[in-house]
Amino acid sequence: MDYSSWVDTSLDLNINSLRVKSEVPVDAGRSEMAKELKPTFMDFQTKLSSKEETGALVEELNRVGEENRKLTEMLTVMCESYNALRSQLMDFMSKNGEKERLAPSKKRKSESSHNNNDNNIAMNGNSESSSTDEESSKKPREEVIKDKISKAYVRTEAGDTSLTVKDGYQWRKYGQKVTRDNPCPRAYFKCSFAPSCPVKKKVQRSIDDQSVLVATYEGEHNHPHPSMEATPGSNRSLTLGSVPCTASLASSGPTITLDLTKPKSSNDDKSSRLGKDTPEVQKFLVEQMASSLTKDPNFTAALVAAISGRMFQQNKSEKW
């Protein structure tokens, strides 16, 4: 999918007032910049009276504000596109899921209802949440963990045989089992960061692609994310609500695996939280934008020009 068609991340920052042309090749631009900047700002200083200068600054401020507004709109559009696409995906998967469920299976009920994830098109979630009070009294141990189930797909390096998914939390392994439908063993983890945290995690390699780890999270953490407290920014994973979003660094660059398999019908509040109103989502998108901005040589050049220009301007005004 071509995400670049949604939003043009190479932002046109309208830096023409500084005469740093975006068409100038980067390397040439950087060397030319020094030559170009001095006369530009000398002209800028000498030609403008203080009133004009104030006006220009106000104009600049307005322009920046306008761009800020545009960015916000772009972000909104992007989020809406994401939501639309997501709902389409849910429709598609629910149709497929029904087909699969119609097929007679000798497998256990629980397996067919929420564990048909072998082909990476998973319908996970709360299909069992309709259990009656009678049932829940029969199995009190399960009632807590059945409410929040999410999946994360994490690509690992080829030689990596460990079943560890680095999502920032501390996990204690308490079991491993080879399941019938997948020759790769499934590892069972409990969250050990907080003693009372009920969250469990199952990690198993995908039967289709053994380099992909499928992590199934059950329950919700009753404590803040460890990386938020300890080393913010050191961990490149975050959790969007109960939906994990895992970033792993590969040789070709960061791979981001989002769990989009939450059923639309269940947990409507969750679904809406995935939208533009979720601060985590906005933070994540802003980080993505910031990342793409800093990678853009034109933006970097413009930033250098703007900063050096301001400094030059300030030095001049101090001297005068």
Added chain:
DNA sequence: CGAATTTGACCTGCGC
């Protein structure tokens, strides 16, 4: 030596 992991035994739910 304490914490973490491994692994076989046991428990539980489900289909027949």
Added chain:
DNA sequence: GCGCAGGTCAAATTCG
């Protein structure tokens, strides 16, 4: 009720 399969427990083992 029996067998199967997934999930959990806990003693043994490994690791830092």
